[in-house]
Amino acid sequence: MGSPVVSIIGAGVAGLACATELADRGVAVELLERSARLGESACSWMAGGMLAPWCERATTDEIVARLGEPSIDWWRRHYPGTVSQGSLVLTPPRDAADLTRFAARTERYEWIDGDRIAALEPDLAGRFRRALFFPDEAHLEPRKALASLAAGLEARGVPIRFGIGGKPPEAGPGLVVDCRGLAARDELPDLRGVRGEMLVVRTRDVSLSRPVRLLHPRIPLYIVPRGDGVFMIGATMIESEERRAVSVRSAMELLNAAYTLHPAFGEAEIVELGADLRPTFPDNLPCIRRTGRVLHANGLFRHGFLLAPWLARQVADAVLLETRDADIPERRHA
Amino acid sequence: MSSFYGVELKSRLLLGTSRYPSPAVLERAVKASGAEVVTVSLRRESGTGRAGQAFWSLIQSMGVRVLPNTAGCHSVKEAVTTAHMARELFDTPWIKLEVIGEADTLQPDVFGLVEAARILSEEGFEVFPYTTEDLVVAERLVEAGCRVLMPWGAPIGSARGLNNVYGLRSMRAHFPEIPLVVDAGLGVPSHAAAAMELGYDAVLLNTAVAEAGDPVEMARAFALGVEAGRAAYLARPMEPRDMAVPSTPVIGKAALGD
Secondary structure, X not given: OOOOOEEEEOOOHHHHHHHHHHHHOOOOEEEEEOOOOOOOOOHHHHOOOEEOHHHHHXXXXXXXXXXXXXXXXXXXXXXXXXXXXXXXXXXXXXXXXXXXXXXXXXXXXXXXXXXXXXXXXXXXXXOOOEEEEEOOOEEOOHHHHHHHHHHHHHXXXXXXXXXXXXXXXXXXXXXXXXXXXXXXXXXXXXXXXXXXXXXXXXXXXXXXXOOEEEOOOOOOEEEEEEEOOEXXXXXXXXOOOOOOOOOHHHHHXXXXXXXHHOHHHHHOEEEEEEEEEEEEOOOOOOEEEEEOOEEEEEOOOOOHHHHHHHHHHHHHHHHHHHHOOOOOXXXXXX | OXXXXXXXXXXXXXXXXXXXXXXXXXXXHHHHHOOOEEEEEOXXXXXXXXXXXXXXXXXHOOOOEEEEEOOXXXXXXXXXHHHHHHHHHHOOOEEEEOOEEEOOOOEEOHHHHHHHHHHHHHOOOEEEEEEOOOHHHHHXXXXXXXXXXXXXOOOOOOOOXXXXXXHHHHHHHHOOOOOEEEEOOOOOHHHHHHHHHOOOOXXXXXXXXXXXXXXXXXXXXXXXXXXXXXXXXXXXOOOOOOOOOOOOOOOOOOOOOO
């Protein structure tokens, strides 16, 4: 490719998806990342990786489901490791009403009984009587998915320049897409951080084929299988911008959820405990804003993987509109 | 008009701020509810207490009075520390005092509650205690310095309405001068109306609005429920009776058919 037309700042899920979508459409891009390695300062590194528009629908704006639905296909096309096994929502029998509440707020699910739960997830046999099954949902391993996008870009000659970031004016002379997440606060004052905490454990004693959400009146949590006996457990949502390590209470809640789902998690090894801040606008929805030659694409909140493809399509549309008259005909029809 | 530590409120609906789909929806719900007071929880995990500032400044920009709460505190010490943090952050002597005694029902630990209320009242806080309908506990809270009492309708977030109408009615009769607020457990506007019909001064709710399919519309509905209940109370409802009382006399009505 020739000299880049568009510089993208930030190689988290937003920046990587934007770069991929633009490259797909034949636009020459470069990607700048302030940290030295992929994922080092990206909150998507800590994500759950659920592509669960209808589960999310139960607790967020319905627009999240609408914008997120096409993402499942986008990821299947761009990351072969995407797992399309649906997802499961459970409660302990005592909190059964929460399952009904959850169901009333969303769609695209089936009520299933204990036998069906056992058929889907043999290790949960006999442990739960009712569940909601969302057959159309999917999940992925965020770190592998990010690495796969990065590798795909490199294979197409898109440079990812690590150790270079900073504010948009320092970037190249062409159009700039600012995907810095919370670091873009200097230019997006209404951006706030919403803290999330996660836990990774390893055990050979339990196996799951799909993400399981455990509803709880106060501490709703999910467990996502990452393969090879590794499970990610998330995620708290705290209106806090503190970057300190996971608190004992949060760790207890996360561990307790795993233990409730299956006591064998009690013997699992703790691999990682982490916390980060999700960049969020006041309506908890992503958006794209324009200042001069900079497009700010931000605010993915807890829907990084679910909504990054939508964000990327919007950015690509805007960039193509912008560069329609520019001197890059070979890219336009590539 | 009821006075909450000298503050007179036009709206008798107090709204919690957690569990909304987004701060933007919360803001629209607060507007639709007409609430002049919102409660804000300070999770103790915030540590330094400064960390939630972005969210809190969003709330402060709504132009309503903030009633910080000690939600999630399980001990006197925790609650007192959280109250100190709240006073510093929100620059208000008001504190909604919750000392949780039981994790599954979130039932208040009334012993700890009374103790924390005493400590905080002595320090100059204006305490809004989340309590049960127990009259003896209520007496102790008043002795401790509380000038508002907030008995539960039902466990927090349960949407069950008024579990013990008799107890709530006794409490109203027992404390004619203390502003009483039904706090927690309401699910639909008729529950709020029922509390107001008992002569309660206000209701405080959160989940019923935040987790409704359309929180903004539900906020408006609750405002109507509260207003209806209050108006009904002031209009002095008729007493129920066992037999029918025809609104049109039947004896002596014109004989038809000849």
